[in-house]
Every structure is written in C-alpha cells, then in structure tokens.
Amino acid sequence: MTEILVLVDHVDGTVRKTTAELLTIARRLGEPVAVFVGSGLADAREALKQYGAEKVYVLDSADLVDYLVAPKAEALAQLMEAKQPGAVLIASNAEGKEIAGRLAIKTSSGLITDAVDVQPGDDGPTTTQSVFAGGFTVNAAVTRGTPIITVKPNSATPEPVEGAASEEAFEVTVSDAAKTARIAESKPRQATGRPELTEAAIVVSGGRGTGGNFEPVEAFADSLGAAVGASRAAVDSGWYPHAYQVGQTGKTVSPQLYVATGISGAIQHRAGMQTSKTIVAVNKDEEAPIFELVDFGVVGDLHTVLPKATDAVNARKG
Amino acid sequence: MKIVVCVKYVPDATANRSFTADHTVDRVGVDGMLSELDEYAVEEALKIRDAAGDDTQVVVLTVGPEQARAAILKSLQMGADEGVHVSDDAIHGSDAIATSLVLAKAIEAQGADIVLCGMASTDGSMSVVPAMLAERLGLPQVTFGSEVTVDGSTVRVRRDGDAATETIEASLPVLVSVTDQANEPRYPSFKGIMAAKKKPVAELTLSDLGLDAGEVGMDAAWTKVLDTQERPPRTAGTVVSDEDGTGADQLVEFLAGQKFI
Ligand SMILES: Cc1cc2nc3c(=O)[nH]c(=O)nc-3n(C[C@H](O)[C@H](O)[C@H](O)COP(=O)(O)OP(=O)(O)OC[C@H]3O[C@@H](n4cnc5c(N)ncnc54)[C@H](O)[C@@H]3O)c2cc1C
Ligand SMILES: Nc1ncnc2c1ncn2[C@@H]1O[C@H](COP(=O)(O)O)[C@@H](O)[C@H]1O
Numbered sequence: 410m411t412e413i414l415v416l417v418d419h420v421d422g423t424v425r426k427t428t429a430e431l432l433t434i435a436r437r438l439g440e441p442v443a444v445f446v447g448s449g450l451a452d453a454r455e456a457l458k459q460y461g462a463e464k465v466y467v468l469d470s471a472d473l474v475d476y477l478v479a480p481k482a483e484a485l486a487q488l489m490e491a492k493q494p495g496a497v498l499i500a501s502n503a504e505g506k507e508i509a510g511r512l513a514i515k516t517s518s519g520l521i522t523d524a525v526d527v528q529p530g531d532d533g534p535t536t537t538q539s540v541f542a543g544g545f546t547v548n549a550a551v552t553r554g555t556p557i558i559t560v561k562p563n564s565a566t567p568e569p570v571e572g573a574a575s576e577e578a579f580e581v582t583v584s585d586a587a588k589t590a591r592i593a594e595s596k597p598r599q600a601t602g603r604p605e606l607t608e609a610a611i612v613v614s615g616g617r618g619t620g621g622n623f624e625p626v627e628a629f630a631d632s633l634g635a636a637v638g639a640s641r642a643a644v645d646s647g648w649y650p651h652a653y654q655v656g657q658t659g660k661t662v663s664p665q666l667y668v669a670t671g672i673s674g675a676i677q678h679r680a681g682m683q684t685s686k687t688i689v690a691v692n693k694d695e696e697a698p699i700f701e702l703v704d705f706g707v708v709g710d711l712h713t714v715l716p717k718a719t720d721a722v723n724a725r726k727g
Numbered sequence: 728m729k730i731v732v733c734v735k736y737v738p739d740a741t742a743n744r745s746f747t748a749d750h751t752v753d754r755v756g757v758d759g760m761l762s763e764l765d766e767y768a769v770e771e772a773l774k775i776r777d778a779a780g781d782d783t784q785v786v787v788l789t790v791g792p793e794q795a796r797a798a799i800l801k802s803l804q805m806g807a808d809e810g811v812h813v814s815d816d817a818i819h820g821s822d823a824i825a826t827s828l829v830l831a832k833a834i835e836a837q838g839a840d841i842v843l844c845g846m847a848s849t850d851g852s853m854s855v856v857p858a859m860l861a862e863r864l865g866l867p868q869v870t871f872g873s874e875v876t877v878d879g880s881t882v883r884v885r886r887d888g889d890a891a892t893e894t895i896e897a898s899l900p901v902l903v904s905v906t907d908q909a910n911e912p913r914y915p916s917f918k919g920i921m922a923a924k925k926k927p928v929a930e931l932t933l934s935d936l937g938l939d940a941g942e943v944g945m946d947a948a949w950t951k952v953l954d955t956q957e958r959p960p961r962t963a964g965t966v967v968s969d970e971d972g973t974g975a976d977q978l979v980e981f982l983a984g985q986k987f988i
Contacts, residue, residue: 420890477886477895478858478868502889503854503871510855511862513824519949520824522853535953541744541850546956553949589867590901593883594894607889611987633987651873651887651908657740658764658846658907666987676740687985688961689978700966705981709969717975725979725988 411439411495412464416485416508417457418500420597422449426608427500429460429567431560434527436461438534439495441572444488446481447474450576458574460567465576466492472583478504479587482511487581489516489555496534498527501559502607509559518554525564525663525684534558542657542676543683562607563663598652606636606653611666612682614638614655618671618692618711621648625715626670632722638662638682640672656681670711674699691715728783728899730772731839733830733860734765734802736795737850744850749945750952751820752850761798765845766912769802771905772843773913775877784808786837790818790829796928803923804915810928811837817933820945827859829943832936834864841882844904846871857904867897873908 413435418425428443435441443462445453450467457465466488473480485508489497497512499505501523513520526537533556538547551557606612613635615626623637630637639649641656655662657677667685672678674690674697682688683702690699695708707714738744738757747753769787776783787802788811789795799810813833821829834842842864844857861868872884872895880899885892887908915923933940941947967977982988 477870477893479861482862504888506854507858507868507870510823510853510858513949514827514859514862517949520855521950522855539958542740544744544958545746546958547750548953548955549950550953551949552951586865590869590895590897592893593896595891596893597891633982652889657849666982666985687987688964689981691974691978695966695968700964702961703966704961704964705978706964706966707969707974707978708966709974714969714975714978718978721975721979722982722988725983 412442412492413439414442414444414488414492414494414497415462416497416499416505417443417445417453418502418505419445419447419449419453422452424453424456425500425605426567427560427562429456430562430565431498431500432457432460432462433565433568434560435498436568436570438527438529442466442494444468444485446484454574458572459569461570461572462574463572465574466579467576468579468581470581470583472588473581475592476588477590477592478507479511479590480583482508482515483583483587484581485512486515488579491579494555496556496558499557499559501561506559509557513557516554518557519551520557521549521551522559524558524560527558527560539684542680561661561663603630604634604636606638607660607662609636609662609664611635611668612638612655612662612664613668613670614640614672615643615649615670616640616672617642617646619643619648621646622712623649625712625719629668629715629719632719635668640678669699670715672699673697674702728779728781728840729838730775730783730785730841730843731834731837732765732768732772732785732787732802732807732843733856734769734787734789734798735762735845735848736760736789736791736798737762737848740849746955749820750955751945759794759797761801762845762849764847764849764907765798766805767905767907767909768843768845769805769807770910770912771875772841773806774910775841778877786811788830788833788837789813790826790833799928800923801915803926804919805913806919809926811931812928813931813936815933815940817940817944820948821943822948822950823853823855823859824949825943825947827856827863829933829936829938830856831860831863832938833931834860836936840899841877842866842902844902846904846906857902861902864902866900866902868902869895869897870902870904872903872905875903875905875909
C-alpha cells in the first residue's frame with residue numbers, strides 16, 4: 410500500500426491532537442506513516458502508535474529546529490524523493506503551510522491548503538475547503554506530482570487503531586542556503602491550563618463588550634471546560650493576548666460549540682469561527698450581526714448573564 | 728537600498744464575494760481594493776525607508792488584472808516611490824505556485840535588498856506566497872513578523888507562533904512578511920494623493936519577464952477545482968431576551984439540551 414506521510418505536529422514530543430486527526434485521514438488514503446522531526450520521540454511514540462502510524466520516520470538534527478521552516482522543507486523533500494509517498498499531510502498552521510508551500514515548489518507538486526475534509530478519489534485524494542469566511546465550499550484535487558495537503562484542526566474525529574509504529578531513522582542533509590533565517594530566541598507560551606484554542610471542543614470568546622473585564626468570560630469557559638478566545642477589538646485594546654484572537658488574522662476555530670460574548674460578528678471575526686457546529690451569542694444589541702449566525706442567542710448584558718449561567722452550569726454539574 | 732513590496736488587489740471582504748463560471752475568484756464583478764493586510768507591508772517599508780533616511784526606494788509590485796492598478800495607486804498615495812504592475816490575460820486563474828513564479832521573476836528583474844509581503848491575502852488567505860517566494864529567490868525567510876527591526880544589514884523579527892514567541896534573525900537580502908500587529912498603516916494625505924499621480928508605474932507582461940504563457944494560468948495549475956458551492960445560510964436560531972432575567976437559565980437549558988454540560 411502507498412505510504413501517506415503525516416508530519417507530526419508536536420512541542421518537544423507532546424503530540425497535538427491534529428496529528429491524530431491527520432493519521433486518521435491518512436488511513437483512508439493508504440498506509441499512515443508518521444514523520445517525526447526533532448527531539449522528544451520518547452514522549453510521542455505512544456500517541457503515534459495508538460492512532461495507527463504503521464511506521465515512524467525519525468529526522469533528528471539540530472539543523473532542522475534551529476532555523477525557520479526552510480530546513481524542514483528540505484528534509485521532507487529528501488524523504489519524499491526516497492519514499493515516493495502517495496500524499497503528504499501537514500497541519501494547517503502558519504509553519505505547516507509555509508513548509509508545504511516550499512515543499513510543493515521543491516518537488517513540483519500541487520498544494521492544497523486549509524482542507525476541512527480529505528477523501529480518497531479515483532485520481533488521488535479530493536479535498537474540501539471552506540472559503541470567503543465560510544460562505545462557500547470548494548472541492549479540489551491535485552493534478553501534478555504528489556498531493557501535498559494542509560488540513561485544519563477538527564477536520565476528522567481521531568480513531569484509535571493500533572499501528573506497528575516501527576521506527577526508521579532517516580538521515581538528511583541540510584544545505585547552507587536553508588540555514589539563513591536563524592531562530593535566535595524562543596520563549597514558550599505560558600500554559601493556561603485550558604484546552605488549546607484551535608483544538609478545543611468548546612470555545613468561549615469575549616469582545617469589546619467585556620469592557621476589558623474577561624473574568625466572566627473565563628469563569629464561564631472554565632465551567633464548560635472550554636478554551637477562551639477574543640475578538641481583535643479586545644486584543645487591540647490590550648485586554649487579552651494576541652495568541653487568543655479568533656478571526657482572519659488570528660486563529661481559525663471549528664469547535665462543537667462557539668460562544669461569542671460582547672462580539673458584534675464582523676466578517677473578519679466570522680472568518681475564524683463560522684464553521685463551528687453550534688454557535689451561541691450573548692450581546693446587548695439585538696441588531697448585532699452575530700445573531701444572524703446563532704443557534705441560540707441571548708439579548709442581554711454579558712456581565713449579568715454570564716455569571717448567572719456559570720453558576721447554573723456549575724450547579725448542574727453538582 | 729531597494730525594498731520591493733508585494734501587494735495584492737482583492738475583492739472587498741464586506742461585499743458579496745463569489746466565483747465565476749470557471750471557478751476563479753470574481754475580481755471584476757465586485758469592488759476591489761488593496762488587500763488590507765498588505766497595507767501593513769507598505770507601511771513597514773515606508774518606516775524602514777524613513778528610518779534609513781537615505782536614498783532607499785520603495786517599489787510596490789502587483790500581479791493582477793487591469794483593475795489591480797488601484798492597489799498600486801493606493802500604495803503610492805501612502806508614500807511608495809514607484810509601481811510595477813504585471814498584467815497579462817494568460818495569468819488569469821493562476822494558483823499560488825504560478826503567482827509566486829511571476830512575482831519572483833519580477834523581483835529578480837528589479838533587484839531587491841528587502842522583499843516585503845503581507846501575512847495573507849484577504850481573499851485567498853493561503854499565507855504561502857511569501858514562503859514560496861523565499862524558496863524561489865533563495866532568500867532567508869523571515870515571515871509573520873509582528874515587530875521588525877532593520878539594523879545595518881541584519882533583520883530581526885518577532886514571530887508570535889502557536890507554541891512560542893520567537894526572534895528570527897537574518898542578513899540582507901531577505902524576504903519579510905508582516906502581520907497586522909506590526910504597525911498602524913497611515914492614511915494617504917492630500918499631498919500624498921496628489922504626488923502619487925506623478926509617480927512612475929511600469930506595466931509589464933509575461934514576455935517582458937521572460938515567461939511563457941504556458942507556465943501560468945489555469946492550465947498550468949497543479950491543482951484543479953472540481954466544484955464550488957455556496958453554503959446554505961445557517962437556519963435561523965432562537966434568540967431570547969434577558970429583560971425578564973431568565974436569559975442565563977434559558978441559555979443553560981439550551982446547552983444542556985445539546986449535551987454540552
Ligand atoms: C484586515 C482586518 C483583519 C481583521 N481581523 C480580525 C480578526 O482576526 N478577528 C476579529 O475579531 N476581528 C478582526 N478584524 C476587526 C473586525 O473588523 C471588527 O472590528 C472586530 O471583530 C470587532 O470586535 P468586537 O465585535 O469585539 O467589537 P465591536 O464591533 O465594537 O462589538 C462589540 C459588541 O459588544 C456588544 N456589547 C457591548 N457591551 C456589552 C455588554 N455589556 N454585554 C453584551 N454585549 C455588549 C455591542 O452590542 C457590540 O455588538 C479585522 C479587521 C480588518 C480590517
Ligand atoms: N497577485 C499578487 N500580487 C502581489 N503580491 C501578492 C499576490 N498574491 C500574493 N501576494 C503577496 O503574498 C502575500 C500572501 O498572499 P497569500 O499567500 O495569497 O495569502 C500577500 O500579502 C502579498 O504580499
């Protein structure tokens with residue numbers, strides 16, 4: 410069976426949920442094979458095996474992690490040349506898309522980014538994308554080379570299937586030309602104890618309507634076990650860190666439930682949350698455009714509605 | 728020093744965007760504009776030029792239909808020095824791979840110490856053209872800068888990644904892309920608008936760049952759109968008022984009914 414390469418998305422060996430999703434998608438298309446770049450394999454091994462990786466190619470070299478993107482693309486190109494996979498799947502985040510873009514040019518292969526679904530087709534995988542702030546869906550396929558596809562989080566339900574996960578070290582040579590953008594410093598983000606925004610099943614976001622007080626938003630999020638997001642207005646006001654911005658220039662989220670509080674629902678915000686399964690809003694203006702999207706909405710002040718709702722949720726949980 | 732800024736002409740995001748019969752983005756039927764995210768790239772170039780205080784030139788480059796000239800004009804009004812507009816019927820339907828080829832050829836023809844891009848185009852939003860350009864031009868890729876400093880021949884950016892905030896460093900010549908956190912784009916002044924009218928804009932075709940029509944456009948694309956569908960509007964939901972103070976309870980009732988609690 411042809412190998413479908415999945416670039417493992419991990420932080421020092423902690424594997425992100427998207428990798429399990431990609432392995433699940435890879436199984437539809439061929440034999441799922443994980444590509445692990447960097448150190449920390451010991452911590453990742455179990456997760457890769459559990460979600461069906463039949464093989465794990467291990468690419469471990471300081472050159473691959475000390476420089477931005479280019480060496481990783483070079484290494485993957487060498488791996489593709491050696492293994493001739495049926496497709497390459499990469500998580501659709503900033504770095505993943507950049508690696509994919511460079512890899513496509515290096516290997517003369519077609520690239521599809523931001524897929525929300527990938528299915529086997531007669532002439533290779535077909536993808537579904539959601540474009541124009543979720544207003545349209547596009548089905549596409551790669552017509553040249555090896556399909557390189559970046560896939561958004563929450564695009565598949567990870568299916569646990571025990572894989573052989575046999576390991577094979579793969580030696581790469583990184584050219585000097587790829588070692589020109591040096592990562593001079595790296596400060597890991599502080600853990601919040603909440604689920605990762607792009608992976609969370611529930612996201613509760615706050616906007617300008619919070620007036621700068623995110624406490625009710627965070628408390629409600631915690632009662633639901635949710636991640637916290639923010640609109641750009643809230644971020645630009647310095648009320649919440651940029652890493653939590655949802656929208657066109659922030660993160661795209663596609664949770665089971667998205668709760669927008671004190672957010673008007675501008676097109677750029679929608680671009681980051683419109684594909685959420687269920688949408689709920691709390692806004693004091695009944696004319697706010699966000700209400701056009703909701704499954705359930707409350708016209709009211711978030712500073713009274715959220716604390717009450719938090720208490721009610723906590724009471725139900727007992 | 729020469730700074731080349733890549734700017735894209737895009738349909739207005741607040742208008743009704745759609746596709747034409749050949750599944751390409753409708754760039755003619757809706758109002759277009761300079762992609763808002765590319766304004767940050769223009770602004771950054773102007774800041775670098777002004778800080779250098781020498782004869783640094785800012786050239787704005789766009790690949791797009793006739794109307795795309797509007798994107799160049801707006802950049803010139805903001806303060807860029809010159810424009811380059813690559814327009815050719817054969818380019819219609821190009822994907823990011825072909826677009827990056829045309830841009831790369833045009834940049835090579837110009838010669839650049841710094842190539843500046845936006846973080847994403849507001850229509851395609853692939854965020855891959857800058858990385859592809861770095862690949863094609865063999866330049867260091869210093870992308871998604873939320874803060875940019877040029878210090879002699881060294882460029883340093885702050886990149887707010889998913890897991891960490893990184894400082895990326897490289898030497899000129901270099902390719903940089905900036906996010907909407909990098910700066911506050913200026914509005915064209917009246918003086919700027921008047922001055923822009925006299926600034927040179929070179930109009931180029933594929934053959935001027937030594938490219939063949941067969942290398943770009945829809946037929947040369949390495950991907951194929953099978954179909955496009957407008958998403959059915961979401962069915963109207965229930966909206967309740969909290970005037971009587973029952974909003975929170977009704978909300979929690981809904982969430983429980985949907986098994987979120
Ligand atoms: C190029 C570009 C990129 C952008 N990218 C993004 C992006 O990634 N993400 C993003 O979010 N935006 C983005 N924006 C900005 C976007 O256009 C909006 O300006 C922004 O989303 C507005 O945020 P908001 O809804 O919090 O604020 P507002 O639009 O000011 O809305 C605040 C809402 O809160 C309600 N409210 C006020 N007080 C209360 C209260 N006490 N209780 C309940 N409700 C209350 C009001 O009725 C109002 O509806 C972008 C814009 C541009 C031009
Ligand atoms: N047709 C184009 N003309 C000029 N620059 C472009 C074009 N397409 C993309 N770019 C540049 O590449 C960046 C990222 O675009 P994209 O990869 O399409 O999201 C944009 O912000 C522009 O700086």
